[in-house]
Amino acid sequence: MPSLIDLRRRIRSVKSTQQITKAMKMVASSRLRRAQDRVLGARPFARMGTELISSLAMRVDPATHPLLAERDLTRPGSTVLLIVVTADKGLCGAFNTNIIKEAGRFITAVPGRNITMTLVGRKGRDFFRRRGYPVTYERVNVFGRLDFDHARGVAKTAIEEFTSGRVDAVHLVFNEFKSILQQRLVTEQLLPIPRRAIPDRQEPPIDYIYEPSAEELLDVLLPRFVETAVWQALLESAAAEHAARMTAMDAATRNAGEVIDSLTLYMNKVRQAAITREIIEVVSGAEAL
Numbered sequence: 001m002p003s004l005i006d007l008r009r010r011i012r013s014v015k016s017t018q019q020i021t022k023a024m025k026m027v028a029s030s031r032l033r034r035a036q037d038r039v040l041g042a043r044p045f046a047r048m049g050t051e052l053i054s055s056l057a058m059r060v061d062p063a064t065h066p067l068l069a070e071r072d073l074t075r076p077g078s079t080v081l082l083i084v085v086t087a088d089k090g091l092c093g094a095f096n097t098n099i100i101k102e103a104g105r106f107i108t109a110v111p112g113r114n115i116t117m118t119l120v121g122r123k124g125r126d127f128f129r130r131r132g133y134p135v136t137y138e139r140v141n142v143f144g145r146l147d148f149d150h151a152r153g154v155a156k157t158a159i160e161e162f163t164s165g166r167v168d169a170v171h172l173v174f175n176e177f178k179s180i181l182q183q184r185l186v187t188e189q190l191l192p193i194p195r196r197a198i199p200d201r202q203e204p205p206i207d208y209i210y211e212p213s214a215e216e217l218l219d220v221l222l223p224r225f226v227e228t229a230v231w232q233a234l235l236e237s238a239a240a241e242h243a244a245r246m247t248a249m250d251a252a253t254r255n256a257g258e259v260i261d262s263l264t265l266y267m268n269k270v271r272q273a274a275i276t277r278e279i280i281e282v283v284s285g286a287e288a289l
Contacts, residue, residue: 004274007267011260018256024091025249032180032242039177039239046232053225056218057195065218067159067226070192071168079114081136081158081167082106083190083230085174085237086124088141092245095175095183096123102185103128103173116167118157120150120234136161143238151231158230159223162191172229177239181247186236190229193222 002010062068072078084103086096103124107115117133119125122140129135137157142150161167170191176184 002270004267004271007263007270011263011267014256014259014263018253018260021249021252021256025246025253028242028246028249032239032246035235035239035242036177039235042232042235046228049225049228053193053221054195056214056221057193060214060218062192062195064215065222066163067191067193067222068195068218073110073113073168076112077114078169079116079167081116081118081161081170083118083120083154083158083170083172083233084124084128085172085233086119086121086127087237087241088122088143090123091248092241093248095241095244096121098183098185099173099175100124100127102187106171106173106187116161118154120154121237142234143241146234146238148227148231151234152227155223155227155230158191159226172233174233174237175240175244176236177243180243183240183244186233188229190226193225 057068060068062070073080082103084099086099090096100123115133117128117135118137119128119135120139120142125135125138125140137154139150139153158170162170169189171187172190173185173187176186178184
């Protein structure tokens with residue numbers, strides 16, 4: 001049976017941990033509000049940009065631009081660049097674990113396919129580096145002060161790898177922010193830019209007149225679209241990370257409170273047993289006299 005001193009020491013330790021988790025929850029909540037505003041502000045632009053580029057891609061020859069060129073991924077030796085976006089820090093529940101597992105499923109989905117990686121975030125960087133995966137680009141400590149230059153660097157590397165022919169496709173894995181309690185794992189093709197029709201549209205498709213030419217416009221729009229897609233993924237991941245951390249720290253704070261209550265009850269029982277034992281000893285001694 002532990003002594004009262006040990007129990008008091010343990011209760012103080014759990015209370016200190018509870019104060020830390022409560023402070024981390026408040027910080028994550030504050031950062032989440034700002035990150036959520038950025039995500040909600042960027043989503044309409046990203047959605048309309050995707051619709052515009054997809055509409056353009058459906059109407060031009062894939063040979064018009066290198067970023068539209070589709071390649072045979074079933075041939076032996078094909079290479080895919082996988083961009084994995086994780087957090088720089090832990091204490092956010094299963095946020096990083098889920099992303100790493102999703103990336104692992106993508107890597108093992110097609111046997112014999114070569115994988116090279118672009119890693120954003122310290123957790124993913126450390127995990128895949130230890131396992132010896134080839135890495136073309138890595139970036140850590142981006143979510144403390146996230147700006148568009150981070151997305152531009154990732155997109156530039158992806159475009160260079162694809163247009164040079166070193167990779168045949170580029171895919172992106174990240175956590176999409178749905179709500180405070182929910183994040184959705186997303187694996188999407190970044191390059192070649194998908195040629196897909198936009199669903200849920202009742203009006204007939206729009207055709208375009210290009211001025212000065214389709215090639216010159218695509219030279220500007222397509223790289224910008226790739227940068228915007230990466231930027232949106234970083235914003236979504238940042239908001240999802242703060243939401244996951246806030247939820248995890250809230251659960252940790254509640255669990256610490258339950259541990260404190262349990263230890264306090266047990267300490268009171270031990271103290272009551274000690275007092276009862278002392279009273280019995282005193283009474284027994286008096287009767288013996």
